[in-house]
Amino acid sequence: MSNQYIIESVFNWAAVIIYAIAIIFNAAGVIFNKEKSGRRSYFIVSAGLLSHGCALLYRWTTSGHGPYMVRYEVISADAWIALFCFLVFLKFYPRIKFASIIIFPVTMLALGLSLFFDPKANQLPPSLKSIWLVLHVSFIKIALGALLIALAFSIFYVLKKHTRIQWLQKLPDLETIDVYAYRFAGFGFAFWTITTLAGSIWGYQSWGRFWAWDPIETWALITWIFFGVYLHLRHFFGLKGENAAYLFMLCFLLTLLSVFFVPFLESSIHSEYFK
Amino acid sequence: MNKFKSFLLSRKPVITQISLILSVVLLGYSFPQRFSTSQAVIDKWRGANPALVPWVEKLGLDHVYTTPWFAVILSIFLLTLIISTSDQIKKSFHLTFKKDIFTQKEGTIIHTSEEALVSAIRKKGYINIGTYEAAKRFVKHPWGYCGNMLLHLGLVAIIASSLVLLLTQKRGLLHLVEEEVQEPGKPWTVEENGLLADRFVLPDAIRLDKVNYEFWDSDDLKSLSSDITIIDPQGNSRQYKPGINKIITYKGTRIYQSNTLGHAFFVELIDKEGAEASTILLIEHPRRRDKPGHGSFNVDDLPYPIKANYFADADKKMMTGGNPLLNIMITDDKNKLVNEVSLKLGESGELGPYTARLVYISRWSGLIFVQDPGMSGVFFGFSIIIIGVMLSYFTPPREFLIRKEREGYSLVWIPTKFEKFYEEEFKEICSSFAWSDGK
Numbered sequence: 001m002s003n004q005y006i007i008e009s010v011f012n013w014a015a016v017i018i019y020a021i022a023i024i025f026n027a028a029g030v031i032f033n034k035e036k037s038g039r040r041s042y043f044i045v046s047a048g049l050l051s052h053g054c055a056l057l058y059r060w061t062t063s064g065h066g067p068y069m070v071r072y073e074v075i076s077a078d079a080w081i082a083l084f085c086f087l088v089f090l091k092f093y094p095r096i097k098f099a100s101i102i103i104f105p106v107t108m109l110a111l112g113l114s115l116f117f118d119p120k121a122n123q124l125p126p127s128l129k130s131i132w133l134v135l136h137v138s139f140i141k142i143a144l145g146a147l148l149i150a151l152a153f154s155i156f157y158v159l160k161k162h163t164r165i166q167w168l169q170k171l172p173d174l175e176t177i178d179v180y181a182y183r184f185a186g187f188g189f190a191f192w193t194i195t196t197l198a199g200s201i202w203g204y205q206s207w208g209r210f211w212a213w214d215p216i217e218t219w220a221l222i223t224w225i226f227f228g229v230y231l232h233l234r235h236f237f238g239l240k241g242e243n244a245a246y247l248f249m250l251c252f253l254l255t256l257l258s259v260f261f262v263p264f265l266e267s268s269i270h271s272e273y274f275k
Numbered sequence: 276m277n278k279f280k281s282f283l284l285s286r287k288p289v290i291t292q293i294s295l296i297l298s299v300v301l302l303g304y305s306f307p308q309r310f311s312t313s314q315a316v317i318d319k320w321r322g323a324n325p326a327l328v329p330w331v332e333k334l335g336l337d338h339v340y341t342t343p344w345f346a347v348i349l350s351i352f353l354l355t356l357i358i359s360t361s362d363q364i365k366k367s368f369h370l371t372f373k374k375d376i377f378t379q380k381e382g383t384i385i386h387t388s389e390e391a392l393v394s395a396i397r398k399k400g401y402i403n404i405g406t407y408e409a410a411k412r413f414v415k416h417p418w419g420y421c422g423n424m425l426l427h428l429g430l431v432a433i434i435a436s437s438l439v440l441l442l443t444q445k446r447g448l449l450h451l452v453e454e455e456v457q458e459p460g461k462p463w464t465v466e467e468n469g470l471l472a473d474r475f476v477l478p479d480a481i482r483l484d485k486v487n488y489e490f491w492d493s494d495d496l497k498s499l500s501s502d503i504t505i506i507d508p509q510g511n512s513r514q515y516k517p518g519i520n521k522i523i524t525y526k527g528t529r530i531y532q533s534n535t536l537g538h539a540f541f542v543e544l545i546d547k548e549g550a551e552a553s554t555i556l557l558i559e560h561p562r563r564r565d566k567p568g569h570g571s572f573n574v575d576d577l578p579y580p581i582k583a584n585y586f587a588d589a590d591k592k593m594m595t596g597g598n599p600l601l602n603i604m605i606t607d608d609k610n611k612l613v614n615e616v617s618l619k620l621g622e623s624g625e626l627g628p629y630t631a632r633l634v635y636i637s638r639w640s641g642l643i644f645v646q647d648p649g650m651s652g653v654f655f656g657f658s659i660i661i662i663g664v665m666l667s668y669f670t671p672p673r674e675f676l677i678r679k680e681r682e683g684y685s686l687v688w689i690p691t692k693f694e695k696f697y698e699e700e701f702k703e704i705c706s707s708f709a710w711s712d713g714k
Contacts, residue, residue: 093696123491126498126519127534176695183693186668193664197657206520208446208531208645210653213311213340218304225297229290235423235692237286 004062005119011055012076012115018048019108030101031167038097045083045104052080052111063121065128068137072117075260078141079110085145089184096180098171099152106148132202136195143191144259150184151252153177154245161242178240182231185248189227196224215265219258226251283355284362292352299339299348306336310467315571341470346441353434360431363424370420370672370691371404382678382685386709389677392684395704396675410678415700416670419691425663429656436652444468444647445475450557451483452539452639456506464641477644478526480506484514486638488536490594494563501532501640517642533641536560537568538585540601541635542618544577546628552576556583556601557639565591567602579605579613579627589619601633673697675704682711 022045029038056067056077067073086103090096157177160168171177199217200210211217230247233239239247282288306327307320317337321328327336335342385392393403393411401413447463459477468475484502491497500518505525515530517523523530537560544552554577558570567584574581582604588596604615605627614627623632671692678685688701 123493123495123497125496125534130520172695179693179695183668183696186664190661190664190668193657193661197654197661200657201654204650205522206531207533208522208529208643208647210650213303213308215304218300222297222300225293229293232289 004058008055008059008119009115011051011058012111015048015052015055016108016112016115018044018051019104019111022048023104023108026100026104030098030170033167033170041100041104042087045100046087049080049083049087052076052083056080059121065124066134066137068128068133069122069124070118070120072114072119073121075110075114075117078144079107079114081138081141082110082145082148083107085142086149089146089149093180095172095176096149096153096184098156099149102152102155103148127206130202130205132198132205136198136202139191139195139198140259143188143195144255146184146191147188147252147255150181150188150248153181153184154248154252157181157245158242174241178244181245181248182234182240185227185251186231189224189231192220192224192227196220216258216262219254219262223251223254223258226254280358284359289355292348292355295348296352299345302336303339306331306339308340309338310341341441343470346438346470349434349438349441353431353438356427356431356434360424360427363427367420367424371414371417382676382680382687383705384680384683384711385677385686385705386683386711389679389684392677392686392704392708395707396677399700399704401675410676413675413677414672415674416666416672419666419670419672422663422665422667422670425659426667427663429658429660429663432652432656432659434656436649436656439649439652440469440647442469442471443649445472445645446647447475447477447644448533449481449642449644450535450639451481451642452555452557453483453485453637455639456480456482475644475646478528479508481642482506483640483642486536486640488560488595488640494594496534499532499534499536499640501642503530503642527646529645529647531643531645533643535641537639538587538599539637539639540583540585540599540633541637542601542603543632543634544574544626544629545632553634554581556581556603558583558585561585561587561594564588564594577605579607580610581605599636603631667692671697673700686710 022041025037025044026041028034029036029041056073059073060066063069063073067077083103086096086099156168156171157174159165160171160177161174172180203212204210230239230244230251233247234244307317309317321331331337334344339345393413396413397403399415401415402417403411404414404417405412446467448465449457450464451457457477458480461477463475466475482504484504486499486501488499489497498518500516500521503515503517504512505515506512515523515525517530517532519532519534521532537558540556540558542554542556544554546552552574554572554574556570556572559568561568564587567586569582569584572581572583583601585599585601587594587599589598589600590596598619601618602615603618603626605613607613614625616624616626616631618624618631618633620633620636623630625631671690673688673690676685676687676689686704690697
């Protein structure tokens with residue numbers, strides 16, 4: 001293992017351990033009413049985010065390109081941005097703090113998962129040297145972060161409605177949970193749309209097509225349409241509550257399919273280097 | 276007319292139209308599409324699915340996005356969107372400038388002066404956008420009322436522009452060998468035109484002077500560009516250098532560097548009677564120094580199909596060596612190998628009944644030519660959608676109405692969306708002053 005990977009691994013494993021500690025403190029705060037522990041978990045998770053960010057930044061400088069070429073860096077960056085987005089959103093919407101019970105473990109698991117993949121850096125092909133690609137990749141990661149928060153609230157809705165789990169009773173009322181899921185789905189949809197625009201400009205600049213119907217584009221469009229239907233039904237046709245939560249979960253499954261699974265199954269410009 | 280409009284905008288027809296478009300996308304995903312799949316893959320798929328071939332032929336399932344029936348579905352969806360957008364325009368105009376601002380909602384009576392109440396409302400970011408009769412209307416983010424309208428308008432722009440593209444765009448791909456000249460009107464390597472577009476003709480003759488490329492140490496492509504000369508009918512010439520992500524525009528035609536490149540092998544074949552046949556084998560560049568690039572060819576006057584591959588460097592030590600190694604194989608009708616020969620530049624060898632000689636090696640690359648009126652409409656539409664989505668979800672409007680009552684001011688708060696997110700704004704205003712229930 002080269003020095004480069006050793007340095008990255010130290011930062012990454014430090015982040016995994018710090019995230020694990022943050023999860024314990026956070027669970028104590030949210031589930032067992034230990035307020036002090038809950039507050040401390042945010043400081044701890046921020047330290048993890050810093051260490052995780054150092055690993056990504058170090059890789060960016062040594063590989064000469066952003067984290068969008070191999071599975072290891074893509075999944076690791078997805079995890080980092082999901083947690084970063086959550087902490088930023090938390091500043092503006094403090095009531096989303098309960099979503100930490102889902103966001104923190106997902107971040108740790110995603111980072112842990114990324115470490116099982118080959119960390120060997122790929123060189124940047126000429127078609128990927130475009131600012132529009134950087135924007136395209138950044139916005140899809142932000143979209144995933146927002147959608148993850150919406151997923152947390154959709155799950156909370158269903159759990160709170162059908163179970164008597166004690167700590168869930170501390171969450172806002174069902175109507176508020178439903179509105180939070182709707183709002184963050186809207187944010188995710190907005191960022192997904194920007195991702196599509198940036199990607200189409202990149203495609204047009206690189207090979208003269210704004211849309212090439214490659215498998216990932218196709219599945220991303222299907223997912224976008226599903227989110228559009230979800231938001232349309234909510235806005236114009238009064239969809240809400242449990243049905244909305246289940247529809248959102250279906251949309252989120254489609255998101256996972258298009259972003260994480262299709263690149264492994266199909267050949268496309270998106271997956272050529274991702275495989 | 277109103278019945279037709281209500282029908283088009285009701286839930287079932289809207290969901291049916293979206294489902295139809297989704298189905299087309301899934302069809303395009305399930306059947307190999309001509310524009311994105313090589314002929315060999317299409318032929319293989321056809322061989323494996325003979326029962327589906329007649330349906331593919333009848334319905335154009337191998338080019339679903341350029342079929343007339345898809346254009347019809349898209350047109351119906353466009354009509355629905357136009358009607359919906361016109362509704363949204365009226366609605367957003369009404370919501371922004373409405374005169375009938377009185378609401379059924381009971382107000383909360385605030386016991387304070389008008390100045391103090393207005394100042395508190397303004398501090399929360401609400402803007403006074405009108406006084407109607409005895410009531411004043413304050414709105415936070417009034418532009419948010421345009422969100423849905425812009426979202427719909429953007430979709431209309433994208434679909435309308437896509438239809439224009441579907442009908443009128445022209446695309447051509449040329450594989451040119453260094454020093455080769457392509458005259459206007461000569462056939463393209465691959466041509467793809469819109470349903471109503473006439474034949475795509477190059478504006479002027481084009482010559483490929485040189486292909487420039489570099490590889491990383493990992494053998495991945497690092498850069499690719501072509502030196503080209505465009506020659507007009509008067510013989511005036513101009514040099515250009517399109518590269519990947521470096522587009523040239525010439526007389527309304529955009530010229531892109533394709534990511535295809537390779538070597539062209541000029542081979543002479545002489546049979547036992549001394550009859551000569553010569554051919555040029557254009558083979559894609561190997562992806563790795565130790566793996567060959569492949570090609571299949573049918574040469575005129577030759578009874579055998581030819582298969583060929585080559586290594587970029589005969590010693591397999593580099594990607595850009597000037598010493599490629601070509602292997603030529605001739606096969607029979609059943610694809611069985613009859614004979615093969617390996618050649619470097621200037622060498623000759625026996626290939627079945629022929630003597631093969633590699634007389635010259637050159638480079639080739641792909642250039643893509645595009646004429647696509649309507650493209651700016653697509654990007655305009657995208658931008659409008661993004662502004663619309665941002666206004667809808669990031670700046671949802673909410674309103675305060677205040678009206679003088681005997682004991683103070685009646686305050687009504689009207690959120691349009693996400694009430695639970697912003698209810699604190701209303702509660703904070705109320706708690707700043709003495710208040711009572713308006714009932």
